[in-house]
Amino acid sequence: MALIVPVMVRGINNLSDARYCAGMGADSLTFRLDPAWPDHLSPDAVKELGGWVSGVQLIGEFDTLSVDEINALAQACGLHGVLLHRRRPAHELAELTVPAYKLITWIPDMLPEDVELRFREQQATYAGFVLAQAPSPLPSAAQLTRLTEQARRYAIWLGEGYAPTDIRNFVETVRPAGIVLEGGHEIKPGLRDFEEMEAVFEALEDE
Numbered sequence: 001m002a003l004i005v006p007v008m009v010r011g012i013n014n015l016s017d018a019r020y021c022a023g024m025g026a027d028s029l030t031f032r033l034d035p036a037w038p039d040h041l042s043p044d045a046v047k048e049l050g051g052w053v054s055g056v057q058l059i060g061e062f063d064t065l066s067v068d069e070i071n072a073l074a075q076a077c078g079l080h081g082v083l084l085h086r087r088r089p090a091h092e093l094a095e096l097t098v099p100a101y102k103l104i105t106w107i108p109d110m111l112p113e114d115v116e117l118r119f120r121e122q123q124a125t126y127a128g129f130v131l132a133q134a135p136s137p138l139p140s141a142a143q144l145t146r147l148t149e150q151a152r153r154y155a156i157w158l159g160e161g162y163a164p165t166d167i168r169n170f171v172e173t174v175r176p177a178g179i180v181l182e183g184g185h186e187i188k189p190g191l192r193d194f195e196e197m198e199a200v201f202e203a204l205e206d207e
Contacts (some may be wrong), residue, residue: 001025002206006178016192028057099127106135134161
């Protein structure tokens with residue numbers, strides 16, 4: 001299935017999600033590999049899941065590990081990129097063997113010029129910025145206008161929650177670098193409810 005915008009699906013932890021999302025046209029799948037998280041996956045599990053899919057980027061999520069440890073896991077798991085949860089200095093990022101994305105949070109009361117500065121200072125060292133979690137309340141009309149302007153200048157990925165109703169219109173208006181969905185858990189091995197995710201993929205299908 002061809003989509004009008006790249007889709008990243010985070011937190012893949014089972015074969016049902018991996019194969020379904022790849023088949024629906026997802027651009028990338030992320031795996032939580034940092035052992036600091038209780039729900040992290042082992043390298044062997046990631047290699048096994050990655051072996052069942054093709055045509056998608058495999059991305060590891062990390063927080064506390066050193067760059068050397070991240071590089072070792074990237075090689076062992078065949079990762080195409082990493083999603084970093086905390087900011088790292090430029091000299092560390094330069095040592096990564098795969099492109100890095102930065103997970104960032106929406107700060108409602110942050111001055112527009114400070115937001116702009118944050119993107120501008122980091123754009124040379126990251127392949128993109130991932131705002132996966134939509135704020136509550138959602139951005140105002142003025143904030144959405146600024147976000148649209150920023151999406152023209154920087155590679156910004158947005159969670160589906162930013163568009164609670166018409167996600168296709170949202171994508172066509174804001175034109176983010178991509179949309180971020182969240183993986184889930186199987187009801188039992190091999191059984192998973194994809195109704196909500198399917199609605200998003202179908203809304204983003206390239207007609």
